[in-house]
Amino acid sequence: MTRPNIICILIDDMGWKDLGCYGSSFYETPNLDRLAAEGMRFTDAYAACPVCSPTRASLMTGQYPAVVGITNFIGTNRAHPSKGKLIDVPYLKQLPLEKRTIATSLREEGYQTWHVGKWHLGEEAYYPDRHGFDLNIGGCGWGLPMKGYFSPYGLTTLEDGPEGEYLTDRLTDEAIRLLQERDADRPFFLNLWHYAVHTPIQAKPDDVERFQQKATVLGLDQINPFEEGELFPTEHKRHLRVTRRRVQSDPAYAAMVYNLDWNVGRLLDALERSGASDNTLVVFTSDNGGLSTSEGSPTSNAPLHEGKGWMYEGGTREPLLVRWPDVVPAGVECSVPITTPDWYPTFLEAAGIDPADSGTRLDGVSLLSLLRQPDAALQRDAIFWHYPHYGNQGGTPGSSVRMGGYKLIEFFEDGRLELYNLAEDLEERHNLAAAMPEVAARMQRRLAQWRASVEALIPEPNPDWPSSCS
Numbered sequence: 327m328t329r330p331n332i333i334c335i336l337i338d339d340m341g342w343k344d345l346g347c348y349g350s351s352f353y354e355t356p357n358l359d360r361l362a363a364e365g366m367r368f369t370d371a372y373a374a375c376p377v378c379s380p381t382r383a384s385l386m387t388g389q390y391p392a393v394v395g396i397t398n399f400i401g402t403n404r405a406h407p408s409k410g411k412l413i414d415v416p417y418l419k420q421l422p423l424e425k426r427t428i429a430t431s432l433r434e435e436g437y438q439t440w441h442v443g444k445w446h447l448g449e450e451a452y453y454p455d456r457h458g459f460d461l462n463i464g465g466c467g468w469g470l471p472m473k474g475y476f477s478p479y480g481l482t483t484l485e486d487g488p489e490g491e492y493l494t495d496r497l498t499d500e501a502i503r504l505l506q507e508r509d510a511d512r513p514f515f516l517n518l519w520h521y522a523v524h525t526p527i528q529a530k531p532d533d534v535e536r537f538q539q540k541a542t543v544l545g546l547d548q549i550n551p552f553e554e555g556e557l558f559p560t561e562h563k564r565h566l567r568v569t570r571r572r573v574q575s576d577p578a579y580a581a582m583v584y585n586l587d588w589n590v591g592r593l594l595d596a597l598e599r600s601g602a603s604d605n606t607l608v609v610f611t612s613d614n615g616g617l618s619t620s621e622g623s624p625t626s627n628a629p630l631h632e633g634k635g636w637m638y639e640g641g642t643r644e645p646l647l648v649r650w651p652d653v654v655p656a657g658v659e660c661s662v663p664i665t666t667p668d669w670y671p672t673f674l675e676a677a678g679i680d681p682a683d684s685g686t687r688l689d690g691v692s693l694l695s696l697l698r699q700p701d702a703a704l705q706r707d708a709i710f711w712h713y714p715h716y717g718n719q720g721g722t723p724g725s726s727v728r729m730g731g732y733k734l735i736e737f738f739e740d741g742r743l744e745l746y747n748l749a750e751d752l753e754e755r756h757n758l759a760a761a762m763p764e765v766a767a768r769m770q771r772r773l774a775q776w777r778a779s780v781e782a783l784i785p786e787p788n789p790d791w792p793s794s795c796s
């Protein structure tokens with residue numbers, strides 16, 4: 327078979343429940359719902375981290391964030407608390423040049439490699455064109471569009487469009503142009519990492535109007551969607567109030583999702599017109615859970631618990647749609663847990679390369695058997711997370727492991743264990759750690775063994791922590 331093209335669409339901060347095909351009744355995503363109907367929809371797909379940069383580094387390298395050394399988001403966000411009862415561990419502020427990426431591997435195999443959109447893995451010396459991409463359009467050190475979603479964008483890696491042009495439209499235009507102008511004799515890898523739907527929540531006025539009307543019709547404008555949560559003590563004299571959104575009802579956020587969906591539809595139509603659709607592997611997913619507990623809390627991940635920045639399912643469970651007409655059966659669902667480092671070996675195997683010949687350490691497994699048959703078994707017993715940081719959304723440092731239907735979280739502040747049976751308790755309401763001590767102990771040992779094997783850094787106690795805050 328001819329080697330497939332690969333399109334990896336990564337959305338920023340999109341939650342598990344943000345698509346119609348994942349159960350949203352307020353947001354509208356007809357094109358993504360169609361993508362799901364034409365391919366495979368995963369129920370238990372995960373991001374490797376509850377925040378941006380680590381998941382992105384993991385996708386590029388095929389390694390867990392703790393292995394790469396990027397365990398928190400990169401940037402100078404002053405809101406980021408680095409101390410609480412514990413002191414955050416140090417982490418890299420760029421993807422090291424010696425790290426081999428999937429783009430490098432595919433380019434060596436003759437692929438055209440294009441990065442379009444958000445990068446967030448370091449400043450200029452670490453941009454996508456230093457990591458195996460032929461082209462970088464719009465990728466830089468920014469974790470969000472600092473000057474907003476409407477042109478002028480002020481991005482050094484993207485020429486400004488006409489005033490008022492919308493960034494998600496523009497990045498899609500660029501991607502479509504690349505499809506049209508490509509060398510049709512060689513396969514391509516399009517890494518389309520949208521800035522949407524990260525803050526600032528800004529959408530096109532007509533789309534906002536559409537969802538304002540819908541909110542009115544549904545009575546959503548009459549309810550208070552927020553729930554004031556606990557105060558999280560972080561640094562000395564500094565506290566964060568958690569404000570949770572309980573229901574999806576923000577018209578501007580809905581409009582951003584709607585526009586994103588429209589743009590994915592435009593890209594897929596262009597792919598269809600190019601004649602390459604049947605032999606193109608399209609992956610659509612997100613880098614962390616929906617933003618639901620801070621910064622305006624634009625979305626809700628309910629029934630999942632919490633969101634971006636947290637160790638709970640709302641922080642890491644993601645929408646994942648995969649279409650590849652020549653290989654993937656249409657309209658099927660897969661409930662096997664998968665995680666970000668799986669993509670490197672998956673893309674390699676899809677391109678006809680044995681992942682064992684990758685020339686780099688790979689922490690994930692190829693999903694190709696699953697893509698052919700959604701109930702195939704993967705050869706692994708556990709997947710892991712390690713987030714030794716305070717999120718700026720209220721989450722506290724911890725690590726976790728999923729084995730079968732069970733998930734164990736170990737929180738570093740107090741050593742607390744939380745064990746959930748996700749098959750029966752998706753909302754993570756019933757902590758079974760005390761009721762099932764043997765399962766908890768076995769999973770904790772497995773987690774500790776993995777942390778030791780990757781030399782994961784554990785936060786130390788903060789000697790300056792005022793006892794009055796604890």
Ligand SMILES: [Ca+2]
Nearest residue numbers: 338339378613
């Ligand atoms: Ca993100």
